[in-house]
Amino acid sequence: MNQQCITIGNKLWHHKRKICLANLLFFLTSYSFSQSTSLKISADYINTPFEDVVLDLENRYPISFFYDDAWINGVEISLKVEQSDLDMFLKTLLEKTNIQYYITEDHRIILVKGHELVTKIPKDYFDRIRQNNSVANRLEIFEDNTGEESEIISDTGNIQFEIGDKNGDNDGRTATISGYIRNSKSGEPLIGVSVFKNDPFVGVVTDAFGYYVLTIPKGRHRLFFKSVGMLETNKLITLYGDGRFDIEMEEDIVSLKEVVIQGEKDIVDNLHTGRVKIDYEALKSMPPMLGDADIMKITLTLPGIQSVGEGSSGFNVRGGAADQNLILINDAVIYNPNHLFGFFSAFNPDVIKRADLFKSGIQAHFGGRISSVFDVAVRDGNKKKFSVSGGISPVTGKITLEGPIKKDTTSFLLGLRSTYSDWILGQLKDPALSNSAGFFADAITKVVHQIDDRNSLTFSAYHSRDRFRLDSDTLYRYFNTNASVRWRHTINSRLFSSVLASYSNYTYDLNSRNSSSNAFELDYSINNTTVKSSIDWIPDARHNIKIGIDGTFYNLSPGSIKPLNEQSVIKQEILDKEKGLEGAIHLGDEFEYSDKLSLYAGIRFSHFSLIGPGNVFTYQSGISREVDFITDTIAFDNGSVIKSYSGPEYRFSLRYKLANDLSLKFSYDRTRQYIHQLTNSIAISPTDTWRLSNTHLKPQIGDQYSAGLYKNFLNKGIEISLEGYYKTTKNVLEYKDGADLLINEVLETDVIGATGRSYGVEVLVRKKVGKLNGWISYTYSRSEVKANGLFEGEKINNGKYFPSNFDKPHNLSFISNYKFNRRVSLSLNFTYSSGRPVTFPISTYKFRNNVFASFSDRNQLRIPDYYRLDVGINLEGNHKVNKPAHGSWSFSVYNLTGRNNVYSIFSSSEGRSISVNQLSIFSVPIPTITYNFKF
Numbered sequence: 001m002n003q004q005c006i007t008i009g010n011k012l013w014h015h016k017r018k019i020c021l022a023n024l025l026f027f028l029t030s031y032s033f034s035q036s037t038s039l040k041i042s043a044d045y046i047n048t049p050f051e052d053v054v055l056d057l058e059n060r061y062p063i064s065f066f067y068d069d070a071w072i073n074g075v076e077i078s079l080k081v082e083q084s085d086l087d088m089f090l091k092t093l094l095e096k097t098n099i100q101y102y103i104t105e106d107h108r109i110i111l112v113k114g115h116e117l118v119t120k121i122p123k124d125y126f127d128r129i130r131q132n133n134s135v136a137n138r139l140e141i142f143e144d145n146t147g148e149e150s151e152i153i154s155d156t157g158n159i160q161f162e163i164g165d166k167n168g169d170n171d172g173r174t175a176t177i178s179g180y181i182r183n184s185k186s187g188e189p190l191i192g193v194s195v196f197k198n199d200p201f202v203g204v205v206t207d208a209f210g211y212y213v214l215t216i217p218k219g220r221h222r223l224f225f226k227s228v229g230m231l232e233t234n235k236l237i238t239l240y241g242d243g244r245f246d247i248e249m250e251e252d253i254v255s256l257k258e259v260v261i262q263g264e265k266d267i268v269d270n271l272h273t274g275r276v277k278i279d280y281e282a283l284k285s286m287p288p289m290l291g292d293a294d295i296m297k298i299t300l301t302l303p304g305i306q307s308v309g310e311g312s313s314g315f316n317v318r319g320g321a322a323d324q325n326l327i328l329i330n331d332a333v334i335y336n337p338n339h340l341f342g343f344f345s346a347f348n349p350d351v352i353k354r355a356d357l358f359k360s361g362i363q364a365h366f367g368g369r370i371s372s373v374f375d376v377a378v379r380d381g382n383k384k385k386f387s388v389s390g391g392i393s394p395v396t397g398k399i400t401l402e403g404p405i406k407k408d409t410t411s412f413l414l415g416l417r418s419t420y421s422d423w424i425l426g427q428l429k430d431p432a433l434s435n436s437a438g439f440f441a442d443a444i445t446k447v448v449h450q451i452d453d454r455n456s457l458t459f460s461a462y463h464s465r466d467r468f469r470l471d472s473d474t475l476y477r478y479f480n481t482n483a484s485v486r487w488r489h490t491i492n493s494r495l496f497s498s499v500l501a502s503y504s505n506y507t508y509d510l511n512s513r514n515s516s517s518n519a520f521e522l523d524y525s526i527n528n529t530t531v532k533s534s535i536d537w538i539p540d541a542r543h544n545i546k547i548g549i550d551g552t553f554y555n556l557s558p559g560s561i562k563p564l565n566e567q568s569v570i571k572q573e574i575l576d577k578e579k580g581l582e583g584a585i586h587l588g589d590e591f592e593y594s595d596k597l598s599l600y601a602g603i604r605f606s607h608f609s610l611i612g613p614g615n616v617f618t619y620q621s622g623i624s625r626e627v628d629f630i631t632d633t634i635a636f637d638n639g640s641v642i643k644s645y646s647g648p649e650y651r652f653s654l655r656y657k658l659a660n661d662l663s664l665k666f667s668y669d670r671t672r673q674y675i676h677q678l679t680n681s682i683a684i685s686p687t688d689t690w691r692l693s694n695t696h697l698k699p700q701i702g703d704q705y706s707a708g709l710y711k712n713f714l715n716k717g718i719e720i721s722l723e724g725y726y727k728t729t730k731n732v733l734e735y736k737d738g739a740d741l742l743i744n745e746v747l748e749t750d751v752i753g754a755t756g757r758s759y760g761v762e763v764l765v766r767k768k769v770g771k772l773n774g775w776i777s778y779t780y781s782r783s784e785v786k787a788n789g790l791f792e793g794e795k796i797n798n799g800k801y802f803p804s805n806f807d808k809p810h811n812l813s814f815i816s817n818y819k820f821n822r823r824v825s826l827s828l829n830f831t832y833s834s835g836r837p838v839t840f841p842i843s844t845y846k847f848r849n850n851v852f853a854s855f856s857d858r859n860q861l862r863i864p865d866y867y868r869l870d871v872g873i874n875l876e877g878n879h880k881v882n883k884p885a886h887g888s889w890s891f892s893v894y895n896l897t898g899r900n901n902v903y904s905i906f907s908s909s910e911g912r913s914i915s916v917n918q919l920s921i922f923s924v925p926i927p928t929i930t931y932n933f934k935f
Helices: 021-027 050-060 086-094 125-130 295-299
Strands: 040-049 064-066 076-085 099-103 108-113 150-154 159-163 174-183 194-197 202-205 211-217 219-226 233-239 247-249 275-278 325-329 352-358 372-378 387-392 396-406 410-419 437-450 455-469 475-492 495-512 520-537 543-563 578-592 597-611 614-619 630-636 641-659 662-673 675-678 689-692 700-713 718-735 751-767 772-786 810-819 824-833 841-847 850-855 866-876 886-894 902-910 913-920 926-934
Touching: 040 050, 040 086, 050 064, 050 076, 076 086, 086 099, 174 233, 194 211, 202 211, 211 219, 233 247, 275 295, 295 352, 543 689, 578 689, 614 641
Parallel strands: 064 108, 159 233, 174 247, 325 372
Antiparallel strands: 040 076, 099 108, 150 159, 174 211, 194 202, 194 219, 219 233, 275 352, 352 372, 387 396, 387 926, 396 410, 410 437, 437 455, 455 475, 475 495, 495 520, 520 543, 543 578, 578 597, 597 641, 614 630, 641 662, 662 700, 675 689, 700 718, 718 751, 751 772, 772 810, 810 824, 824 866, 841 850, 866 886, 886 926, 902 913
């Protein structure tokens, strides 16, 4: 072997850098190589010395050159290029020389003259030396790899990774590659990265931890790694056996925000119906409301998802009530996902990594709610360096801190957000709101510790507080608190386990001082502690099996009311606490039968027990339950089982590809819910309470059938989906006229067990690429309820189906973003929906000289239709890579047309007359300016 030394200096490598081949072994230990990059080079040189060209390029671009001065002595360069790829630029630069080049993934360029590059000693290397094989003209660059049977070799300028034991057991035709894919800049795991090979196509996507498992035939392959916002990467491998292959991907600086909503896989290939992934990074271009790009508001523009109106709490999915949605943040439950009357969500947009919404096709490891799952994940925090980001608007301020506690091993993230002014309420037309006040603040933190290659530990916590007053002396306060810790253990490349413990708490209180004689304080709280354990097993390329066991302990304080002073005539009442234990075991298998047919089959068996102490009232038989007809009270001791329910929950999904760009899907879900929310859907307050299933309140059971067609127009970047669904629910709660839901010890006398049905068709068309991108969604849906009990007092609208509170047949959303250039974009959001059902007086009558209102049947009338137009302009700073700080401005107008959208209609009496009134939340355009920064 040629023992000549090539120089490498300390920092200014292009001045007399001697690289002994032995030293080069250590220098390139941690670098992998790529012949492609998205970096664009512009240059104009005339008879310029090579070393001057290098200095100029290194000053203008994030690249570094390594070479021996003797190779370029006297070389002059004349060329002119505009926006050329780095790879093509180097070919042009060196075409008249005998110099080869190699580009590392962090843009280090190694120049070699008269040598061939190899990145690891081949197994037969020294044998060839002893046999006087010709290796003198080969430059060896050795890479130390401590991974699992992974090595790197190159023979033609393409770096080739050898995976598995070359001299091991060669039985079997396939082998499994597994590993983590992370962001090279922050060290965060990348979710939903497509890992695949072509000819024939075999591919997978990374899970919520950035982990992938790919089983392919042994031999030589080129693997491709693709993810939104990241540079596409490909690696040449030779696969001998099972092995570990971790990848770091670089962020892609693109001129267009290309994707706003995406599935984990291509919309055609994705197995499950009704499942979308919301990527916040791409949603920054949306018009913000009051200064924040709210992910919950974006969710409401998707088909099948709506709310009862502006300022409402929660959202409704495919005709379900708001309490039928399981909302998770880092695997812990959020009971109230809203701030400030529902105008802001509980999720700080700057810390969100992604949010997965499951409208149907819900896998077996999710349970506890019957309509949907909204699973929000927070970013891990930067493992490489410390950074600060934030934003300031007229309504809110926010700041996010993140960085390594121990570089590449432990990271933290802390996000803080708060309002600092109530002035926005003072700008509203309605006097009841202009005389009100509101405040919220939230904090979220996450710590991730990589114990070793097989074990990781994640801790997260969230806390929020809200305070507001509505045109009175009544003060409302509510608090969300949760925390979770997860241990993930990789047993081998095909088998890994996860153990999660979480705690969630929701508390509210209100006090009223309108008059000293009626001053009172009311409070409520619910908390749950959950433990989950699961095992993921990938026995072969066609199966992905998940099995687990869950347990949740509920502890409720259903409410208390107390007088605030000695003059108050309010009587103190404290309801007995409720405790319950919910457990489940689940098993699911995602099975790829063939290239055309994929299946998911799962089953979840859940069990719930209401636990004492507690009292159960019995009622006179043959008559509707009323307080006057209580016949006995049965007392249960502490720890005894008061009532139990259990049953299976079946989950099934199917996808059949009619063509490469067209697929048909079907799913069936059975779900059970053992907890109920008691709410008045038109009330703007957090005073909704939750109660556990008991002897009289049976668990809700849902059955949903969903089917759809999904089409890609790949050459135009357009995706189209058409989905239809039919859903039935049992044991939903409806309320008797005049029902009192607060501090009610005999709640069963004011509620009625009802059945529900909903059905609809959803259309989504989205354009993913180009200067103009966005989506159009349309939904036609109906949501109906039937309360047809045995007795007259348990019938509503004569026992016939009637529209639910959130039945809005037509919903249309148009979301678009036009990118003028890298720094300026215009965004537009138009929303239309049918008016929701209401019940209000249609006539009056007199009785004994008093005037009374005669109401319509329940929910037989509707408020006016709703529409709103928002517009926003985003101005970004320049995109210089080495800037110490980056800033951007967002200018937006919410409700540009000043549409006076009606939120609710209510009646009031004055003397002998009754008037009907309308309430609107935002009846004027609301302009906002926001400055965002990061350094």
